[in-house]
Amino acid sequence: MASVFEYAPAPESRSVVDIAPSYGLFIDGEFVDAADGKVFKTVSPSTEEVLSEVAQAGEADVDRAVKAARKAFEKWSALPGSERAKYLFRIARIIQERSRELAVLETLDNGKPIKETRDADLPLVAAHFFYYAGWADKLDHAGYGANPKPLGVAGQVIPWNFPLLMLAWKIAPALATGNTVVLKPAETTPLSALFFADICRQAGLPKGVVNILPGYGDTGAALVAHPDVNKVAFTGSTAVGKEIAKTVAGTRKKLTLELGGKGANIVFDDAPIDQAVEGIVNGIFFNQGQVCCAGSRLLVQESIQDELLDSLKRRLSTLRLGDPLDKNTDIGAINSEEQLARITSLVERGEAEGGERWSPACELPESGYWFAPTLFTNVTQAHTIARDEIFGPVLSVLTFRTPDEAVAKANNSQYGLSAGIWTEKGSRILAVASKLRAGVIWSNTFNKFDPTSPFGGYKESGFGREGGRHGLEAYLDV
Amino acid sequence: MSDATRLSVFKTYKLYVGGKFPRSESGRVYEVTDSKGNWLANAPLSSRKDARDAVVAARKAVGPWSGATAYNRGQILYRIAEMLEGRREQFVREVADAEGLSKSKAAAQVDAAIDRWVWYAGWTDKIAQVVGGANPVAGPYFNLSSPEPTGVVVVLAPQESSFLGLVSVIAPVIATGNTAIVIASEESPLPALSLGEVLATSDLPGGVVNVLSGRTAEIATPLAAHQDVNAIDLAGADDVLAKELEIAAADNLKRVLRPQPVDYTETPGIDRMTAFLETKTVWHPTGSLGASGSSY
Numbered sequence: 001m002a003s004v005f006e007y008a009p010a011p012e013s014r015s016v017v018d019i020a021p022s023y024g025l026f027i028d029g030e031f032v033d034a035a036d037g038k039v040f041k042t043v044s045p046s047t048e049e050v051l052s053e054v055a056q057a058g059e060a061d062v063d064r065a066v067k068a069a070r071k072a073f074e075k076w077s078a079l080p081g082s083e084r085a086k087y088l089f090r091i092a093r094i095i096q097e098r099s100r101e102l103a104v105l106e107t108l109d110n111g112k113p114i115k116e117t118r119d120a121d122l123p124l125v126a127a128h129f130f131y132y133a134g135w136a137d138k139l140d141h142a143g144y145g146a147n148p149k150p151l152g153v154a155g156q157v158i159p160w161n162f163p164l165l166m167l168a169w170k171i172a173p174a175l176a177t178g179n180t181v182v183l184k185p186a187e188t189t190p191l192s193a194l195f196f197a198d199i200c201r202q203a204g205l206p207k208g209v210v211n212i213l214p215g216y217g218d219t220g221a222a223l224v225a226h227p228d229v230n231k232v233a234f235t236g237s238t239a240v241g242k243e244i245a246k247t248v249a250g251t252r253k254k255l256t257l258e259l260g261g262k263g264a265n266i267v268f269d270d271a272p273i274d275q276a277v278e279g280i281v282n283g284i285f286f287n288q289g290q291v292c293c294a295g296s297r298l299l300v301q302e303s304i305q306d307e308l309l310d311s312l313k314r315r316l317s318t319l320r321l322g323d324p325l326d327k328n329t330d331i332g333a334i335n336s337e338e339q340l341a342r343i344t345s346l347v348e349r350g351e352a353e354g355g356e357r358w359s360p361a362c363e364l365p366e367s368g369y370w371f372a373p374t375l376f377t378n379v380t381q382a383h384t385i386a387r388d389e390i391f392g393p394v395l396s397v398l399t400f401r402t403p404d405e406a407v408a409k410a411n412n413s414q415y416g417l418s419a420g421i422w423t424e425k426g427s428r429i430l431a432v433a434s435k436l437r438a439g440v441i442w443s444n445t446f447n448k449f450d451p452t453s454p455f456g457g458y459k460e461s462g463f464g465r466e467g468g469r470h471g472l473e474a475y476l477d478v
Numbered sequence: 479m480s481d482a483t484r485l486s487v488f489k490t491y492k493l494y495v496g497g498k499f500p501r502s503e504s505g506r507v508y509e510v511t512d513s514k515g516n517w518l519a520n521a522p523l524s525s526r527k528d529a530r531d532a533v534v535a536a537r538k539a540v541g542p543w544s545g546a547t548a549y550n551r552g553q554i555l556y557r558i559a560e561m562l563e564g565r566r567e568q569f570v571r572e573v574a575d576a577e578g579l580s581k582s583k584a585a586a587q588v589d590a591a592i593d594r595w596v597w598y599a600g601w602t603d604k605i606a607q608v609v610g611g612a613n614p615v616a617g618p619y620f621n622l623s624s625p626e627p628t629g630v631v632v633v634l635a636p637q638e639s640s641f642l643g644l645v646s647v648i649a650p651v652i653a654t655g656n657t658a659i660v661i662a663s664e665e666s667p668l669p670a671l672s673l674g675e676v677l678a679t680s681d682l683p684g685g686v687v688n689v690l691s692g693r694t695a696e697i698a699t700p701l702a703a704h705q706d707v708n709a710i711d712l713a714g715a716d717d718v719l720a721k722e723l724e725i726a727a728a729d730n731l732k733r734v735l736r737p738q739p740v741d742y743t744e745t746p747g748i749d750r751m752t753a754f755l756e757t758k759t760v761w762h763p764t765g766s767l768g769a770s771g772s773s774y
Contacts, residue, residue: 127616143608145747238731245728250721257731414730433760441760448761450615454623458756459708460731465757468613470623478749 007320010327012114017105019191022053025061025214026197028068029207035060040216042190045111046324046333046368054190057213062182062222065211069153069180070228072208077150077178081137088133088176090203095126098199102192106164107324109191111333111369112287114325124449125168128467131451132172135472139177142469144478150178151254151477152230157220157244158193159236160186160335161290161391166235167193169455169466171210177475179231182211184223188336190214221247229253233474235292238389238415238460256464256474258292258456260389261417264410265295265446266432268403269304271422275444277311280395283420283446285319285373288334289393292461293418295446297386298375299406302399309377309397316373317360331393334369343371343392350376350385355396381412389415403428407435416458420446439465491521491667493528493691494674496535497684503527508692510668513578521667524692526700529659532688533706536630536657539685544627544655548603555599555653558680562592565676569641569669576640576666590743591645597745598649605654605751618764625755627655628733632701634694634714640666642742644673647713650750652686656709659688661698663714667691695719702726709733709754713740 022039024031038056043049057065076084095102102125103117110117139148154174158166163185174181185193197212213219217240224232224244234244235258248255265283267276283295300308324332334340351357355376364370375395379386385396400406410419419438421429429443439457442448449455454470456462464474491510492499506523522528543551562569566588574584610624631651636643640663651658662670674689690697694714702710702723709732712720720737727734735753 242728242731245731246725249724249728250717252736259731429762433758436758439756439758441758443760443762445619445761445763448615448617448619450613450617450621452613453615453621453761454613454757454759456757458628458758462731463733468623469611470609470757 007328011323012104012325012327014104017101019052023194024055025057026194026212027065034058040187042109042188044108045335048367051108052191054214057215057219059222061213062219062226065182065213066153066226066228068208069182069211072206073152073180076180076206076209081139084176084178085133085136087203087205088129088136088172091199092126092129092133094199094202095129099126102164102195105195106192109189110160110163111324111335113329113332114327115329116287121162121165125164128168128451129172132176136176142472144473144476148476148478151475152179153228154179154181154231154233154475155223155226155229156181156183156233157223157236158183158185160189161287163189164192164196167196170233173471174475175209177472179475180209182213182223184213184215184220187216224248231475241462257462258466259460259462261292261415261457261461262297262389262413263293263295263418264297264299265420266299266406266410266422267301267308268423268428269301270424272424273308273311276422277315279420279422279446280312281315284395285331285393286447288332290335290391293440295420296390296395298395298397299400299409300397302401305399319373321362321372322365331373334371334392337369339391340369340371343390343394346385346388346390347374347394350383353383355379355383355385381409403432407432411437414460417461489519491519491671493522493524494689495532497678512575518575519668521671521691524690524697528690529697529701532659532690533630533704535685535688536659537706539657539683540629542683543657543686551653551655552599552602554681555595555602555649558676558682559592559595559599561676561680568672572669572672573641576669587642591642594645595649598653601751602653605748609752620762620764621759623757623759626758628754628756629656629708630706631656631658631754632707632710633658633660634698634712635660635663635670637663637665637714639742641669644670646742646746647711648687651754654751654755656754657686659690659701661694661714662689662691664694698723703729705730707732711735712737
């Protein structure tokens with residue numbers, strides 16, 4: 001679609017961030033090489049440019065980091081809560097100060113638009129630390145009994161879709177409750193976690209309280225299997241989540257899992273169409289759809305299907321895909337070649353199974369990993385693209401006639417993480433919300449997050465909650 | 479005719495599934511003895527098929543039971559206590575036989591079990607206020623977290639405490655709106671099977687509690703792997719079995735409550751309820767009342 005107005009490039013400056021050519025593991029307050037000297041490269045997914053070379057933690061490094069965390073635990077857990085709080089407040093403040101630098105870094109390493117890292121990821125990261133800082137000296141009042149105890153050493157494994165935000169969700173409650181942590185960032189996005197290590201140093205955080213171990217899946221596996229880890233927290237795929245659940249079976253390790261989703265976004269015939277369209281777009285194209293709680297299944301009431309789809313397609317034609325550092329970019333790069341291949345293969349399967357594929361006219365950059373916003377109509381519940389998590393900018397459209405049918409279709413999934421409801425009728429929102437088997441339900445909005453709001457799934461989307469008072473439980477011996 | 483010459487009527491102990499009292503579909507029974515080895519009765523030796531039938535019954539009951547008002551669930555749990563009080567003597571006898579206790583010690587167990595039903599009856603309409611609530615999000619949204627039952631819960635009843643332990647693991651599961659499949663103590667299943675008779679006459683809808691007797695491992699193994707079970711309480715499993723079942727349960731990410739030392743005579747906390755609750759958080763824009771921010 002021809003634009004009425006052309007946009008001039010509006011790139012955010014890269015000079016605000018200084019990426020070193022190489023980074024070590026962060027263990028016991030120091031950056032160190034991996035015991036076996038292994039390194040891996042991290043690239044910018046929008047250009048395939050190598051950003052840095054990062055040490056790759058192996059089993060020996062995991063052991064070293066867990067020992068450091070164990071040693072630090074004694075003093076850290078014995079600190080008055082008010083002192084732990086002050087460290088966390090410091091961290092929150094430094095994150096606010098360095099917010100633009102971290103936003104640019106995250107955009108470079110992850111590929112997501114600067115608009116999102118600047119306006120969503122980073123503010124939420126700082127808010128999360130600020131929120132849990134305040135809990136550290138109020139745990140007696142959190143509803144878990146008097147003087148609730150920390151668990152010990154937390155082994156945490158996080159994904160690449162919101163690297164620093166997922167770090168915040170893991171580390172802030174763990175430290176507030178008096179645990180120490182060993183965290184493994186994803187192999188494609190290790191940089192913001194390593195910058196966070198530097199923030200811990202700036203904040204004067206005692207050595208060993210936070211340890212960062214970049215690496216691949218085997219590093220994560222070694223961490224969750226380590227016998228001296230007391231708590232395992234994982235965000236990632238359901239398949240890996242199940243493996244971790246098996247690994248910790250029979251131990252005393254406490255486990256929380258935030259896994260996949262196939263969120264239903266349900267639009268009733270009385271919904272405000274323009275707002276619903278914005279919500280649908282936000283639901284599936286935010287972060288290129290690489291969001292576990294994405295609204296990847298659109299359930300639209302049959303009577304308004306044509307009107308809604310026309311409007312949705314018009315809106316998709318205005319989305320701007322390209323340089324993630326450009327402030328006007330809506331759709332950035334897919335995080336990795338591997339993820340792009342997965343999206344591509346599922347979309348091909350969608351076509352092969354009879355789905356009707358549509359994308360707006362959209363020019364993809366020559367280098368980097370890109371996928372145009374895509375929607376599928378003529379999709380039934382049996383289709384792979386209506387069942388499997390694609391984790392990309394791909395929306396499957398299904399229809400329904402009655403609220404009961406909408407609920408049945410929404411719940412027809414192994415997952416139960418998120419759902420959306422669009423209708424002007426309040427009683428219908430409450431009735432449908434009460435029947436949906438999902439942990440987070442957005443009515444007349446979508447993809448809203450807040451540190452005070454518990455987040456987590458039903459069924460195979462995992463168990464445990466992150467955020468809010470509920471999020472403390474995962475890190476307390478209760 | 480004197481009492482001494484009257485031949486007593488034995489009771490046939492049966493399973494309690496879907497509100498009915500079936501025998502095991504396998505036709506098998508096993509001998510239950512008292513603590514001294516004297517024969518007490520034959521109990522059904524449940525099969526995998528019995529376990530699967532119990533899941534069907536429990537699943538069918540989830541909708542109506544979780545949809546009942548918390549007040550109604552409380553009334554029914556209280557009714558269970560009332561019914562038990564009337565059959566106190568029977569349970570004292572069964573618990574004394576099962577656990578080798580004196581009559582007074584067995585009576586203390588039964589009384590505590592009855593009181594436990596009363597305790598949980600009072601929880602049904604309070605737990606949501608204690609563990610849920612509004613979240614003060616930084617934006618114009620109403621945001622509320624509420625607990626919801628996870629669904630079908632398999633409960634391995636404690637092996638030793640055949641009645642107080644049993645009630646202590648069933649009541650928290652159903653108080654919050656879950657339905658339960660209970661595997662009775664392997665050696666001492668009779669109080670559990672008799673409890674089924676009480677539940678059947680307490681206005682508890684069929685299928686909300688299902689009681690199976692037999693070999694714990696044999697029944698629990700298919701249930702831990704069952705795709706239509708949401709959670710499992712491993713109270714009655716030893717360490718080896720508990721690990722096996724937890725691994726099987728990971729296949730569809732069941733919520734698992736691991737075995738832990740519990741003194742069932744003490745007032746419980748809320749952990750056994752929260753272990754089988756999900757948290758649902760609902761967001762909605764709050765809007766505004768015009769440019770002034772107020773319509774008044």
